[in-house]
Amino acid sequence: MKRAITSNFRGLHALVVHGDDMNRETLVSVLGRLGLSVTVLLPDAVPPVGAPACDLLLFDADEDIAGPCPAQDWPDVPVIALIGSEAPSRLARVVGHRCDSHILKPIRTTGVFTAILLAVNGHQRRRRHEREMENLRQRLSGRREVTRAVLHLMSTGGIDEEAAYEALRQEAMNRRVAIEEVARGILGAGSAAAPPPPRPGLSRKA
Amino acid sequence: MSRDTLRIGLLFSATGSYAALGAAMRAGAELAIDEVNADPSAPVRLDPVPVDPGGVTAAYADGALALLRDHGVTHVFGCYTSSSRKEVLPVFEKHDGLLWYPSHYEGFETSDNVIYTGAAPNQHIVPLARHLLARHGNRGWFVGSNYVWAWENNRILREALMEAGGAVMGERYFPVGETDLGALAAQIVRDRPDFVFTTLIGESGYQFFRLLREAAERAGLDQPRDLPVASCSLSEVELPFIGAAAEGHLSSSVYFSTIDSPQNARFAERWNARFGYLGQACADAEATYIAVHMLVGAVARAGATGLAAVREAVRGLRFDAPQGPVEIDPDNLHCQMRPRIGRSTAAGTFEIIFEEAQPVRPDPYLVWVNAPQAGRGEARRPDHLRLVT
Numbered sequence: 001m002k003r004a005i006t007s008n009f010r011g012l013h014a015l016v017v018h019g020d021d022m023n024r025e026t027l028v029s030v031l032g033r034l035g036l037s038v039t040v041l042l043p044d045a046v047p048p049v050g051a052p053a054c055d056l057l058l059f060d061a062d063e064d065i066a067g068p069c070p071a072q073d074w075p076d077v078p079v080i081a082l083i084g085s086e087a088p089s090r091l092a093r094v095v096g097h098r099c100d101s102h103i104l105k106p107i108r109t110t111g112v113f114t115a116i117l118l119a120v121n122g123h124q125r126r127r128r129h130e131r132e133m134e135n136l137r138q139r140l141s142g143r144r145e146v147t148r149a150v151l152h153l154m155s156t157g158g159i160d161e162e163a164a165y166e167a168l169r170q171e172a173m174n175r176r177v178a179i180e181e182v183a184r185g186i187l188g189a190g191s192a193a194a195p196p197p198p199r200p201g202l203s204r205k206a
Numbered sequence: 207m208s209r210d211t212l213r214i215g216l217l218f219s220a221t222g223s224y225a226a227l228g229a230a231m232r233a234g235a236e237l238a239i240d241e242v243n244a245d246p247s248a249p250v251r252l253d254p255v256p257v258d259p260g261g262v263t264a265a266y267a268d269g270a271l272a273l274l275r276d277h278g279v280t281h282v283f284g285c286y287t288s289s290s291r292k293e294v295l296p297v298f299e300k301h302d303g304l305l306w307y308p309s310h311y312e313g314f315e316t317s318d319n320v321i322y323t324g325a326a327p328n329q330h331i332v333p334l335a336r337h338l339l340a341r342h343g344n345r346g347w348f349v350g351s352n353y354v355w356a357w358e359n360n361r362i363l364r365e366a367l368m369e370a371g372g373a374v375m376g377e378r379y380f381p382v383g384e385t386d387l388g389a390l391a392a393q394i395v396r397d398r399p400d401f402v403f404t405t406l407i408g409e410s411g412y413q414f415f416r417l418l419r420e421a422a423e424r425a426g427l428d429q430p431r432d433l434p435v436a437s438c439s440l441s442e443v444e445l446p447f448i449g450a451a452a453e454g455h456l457s458s459s460v461y462f463s464t465i466d467s468p469q470n471a472r473f474a475e476r477w478n479a480r481f482g483y484l485g486q487a488c489a490d491a492e493a494t495y496i497a498v499h500m501l502v503g504a505v506a507r508a509g510a511t512g513l514a515a516v517r518e519a520v521r522g523l524r525f526d527a528p529q530g531p532v533e534i535d536p537d538n539l540h541c542q543m544r545p546r547i548g549r550s551t552a553a554g555t556f557e558i559i560f561e562e563a564q565p566v567r568p569d570p571y572l573v574w575v576n577a578p579q580a581g582r583g584e585a586r587r588p589d590h591l592r593l594v595t
Contacts, residue, residue, distance in 0.1 A: 004365075008571075008572065008573060009573075010573050010574070029537075030316070032537070033316060033537055033538055033571065033573070034571055034573055035571075035573035035574065108299075108317075108318065109316045109317060109318055110295075110315070110317055113314065113571060
């Protein structure tokens with residue numbers, strides 16, 4: 001299913017970290033046309049502990065703002081690099097700040113909308129992927145416990161691997177929890193309490 | 207006493223597949239130029255240099271270059287299609303020219319080198335979408351010339367239909383100038399949508415109207431009633447080219463020749479006397495006429511003719527146009543205009559069946575459409591800048 005892209009940015013709050021010049025003037029005026037509210041901040045005025053709250057961050061990649069405020073302290077919002085110098089040393093910070101898109105200087109009215117659209121939609125996709133990855137990571141880390149729980153049930157209940165796994169799965173479905181959680185419960189209770197009976201639908205609280 | 211002469215460029219295709227419109231737009235410019243030159247109080251005399259790219263997109267850049275570089279012109283009135291406008295933009299940026307673009311278009315652009323005097327999407331497709339949903343239903347069939355004008359209008363209308371629980375029954379695109387549209391017309395008659403939305407331009411559009419009418423009649427349908435066709439571009443000068451099938455189609459436009467006002471009566475009289483052979487005056491011709499007068503107004507205000515001075519002077523400039531008062535938005539350099547919907551008549555005109563109560567601010571990025579605080583006519587623009595020092 002194709003997702004509709006976000007193309008209206010009305011009401012978003014943009015933080016522009018850039019010196020006071022024509023580039024910033026053009027950028028701020030286009031952001032206003034697109035319905036965003038804007039806070040501007042000089043690069044040397046970035047506070048050392050976290051940038052101010054915003055929905056979208058546009059920063060001057062030619063300035064060293066990572067010094068006072070390292071990238072990991074930035075809010076997790078779409079980030080757009082405003083690039084003048086294409087020297088690799090400058091661009092390295094663009095990579096380091098996981099920029100979602102960029103605008104080349106001199107900034108013109110053309111291109112700002114595209115940069116915002118790509119940044120906002122790219123950021124949404126990245127957040128989605130991160131959630132999926134976190135999900136997978138948790139399931140992966142639970143796999144070892146599932147295996148141990150299966151082995152535990154096999155040895156204590158005298159059943160084969162398939163029946164042991166089926167018992168775990170059934171319990172997870174009945175309780176509407178992840179199979180990893182059932183496994184952890186069995187292993188936690190395993191040594192202290194009596195092993196759960198090796199039949200489907202085991203209802204004892206682990 | 208002699209006034210300074212300002213040489214201006216006219217970059218319109220009075221030949222090629224959308225010649226009817228190009229010729230009408232150039233005529234609109236000439237009408238305004240004559241008025242300016244006959245007015246002793248005008249700040250300048252205008253000396254037009256026409257260039258005809260023949261409807262060939264690639265020829266527009268060459269034409270623009272010739273005007274800006276070889277003829278030393280700064281102000282050019284021209285382009286009809288968006289592809290031609292996109293083609294010339296880099297030339298205007300490089301040579302510090304100002305393009306006065308006098309046609310309705312799909313929006314999503316605010317170039318520093320363009321003044322937009324035609325309707326923005328919130329002034330044509332958005333009111334048309336409302337009208338179609340309210341009066342005709344939510345199942346549409348989309349047909350268009352294969353470029354961004356069609357794609358973007360169709361996207362906007364598609365989203366409006368989806369929101370209303372409707373459907374796009376079919377969507378087809380054809381190269382500009384394509385006239386082999388018989389199978390398409392037959393398919394649409396079989397599908398019986400609530401309405402057809404066309405973004406076909408020029409010859410393709412005229413042929414489509416004829417073929418759809420024929421196919422509908424063969425199926426025993428009254429096409430204008432049973433299978434209405436709507437457009438955001440159909441204009442008076444095109445109706446004669448459609449012939450017998452010209453009557454009964456919907457068009458969304460900020461100008462129709464039938465607007466009842468003293469300004470329009472005067473405009474129509476001069477138009478008919480000089481360009482009556484092109485058909486009735488139309489929106490793009492009027493937009494071109496407005497653009498020329500806006501340039502002269504800006505020159506009078508600025509006391510200069512250069513790009514930067516004129517671009518500043520034009521912000522907020524008003525003109526009492528044939529369609530009613532028009533004002534250039536100081537922020538995005540598009541025009542405040544009044545959306546209308548008309549139905550074509552056998553006389554080659556449009557009967558106006560809907561009219562917005564007042565001029566609507568241009569919203570080229572459709573930022574304020576559906577905004578809760580925005581009135582229909584008045585888009586809300588907060589003071590958006592906060593300074594932290």
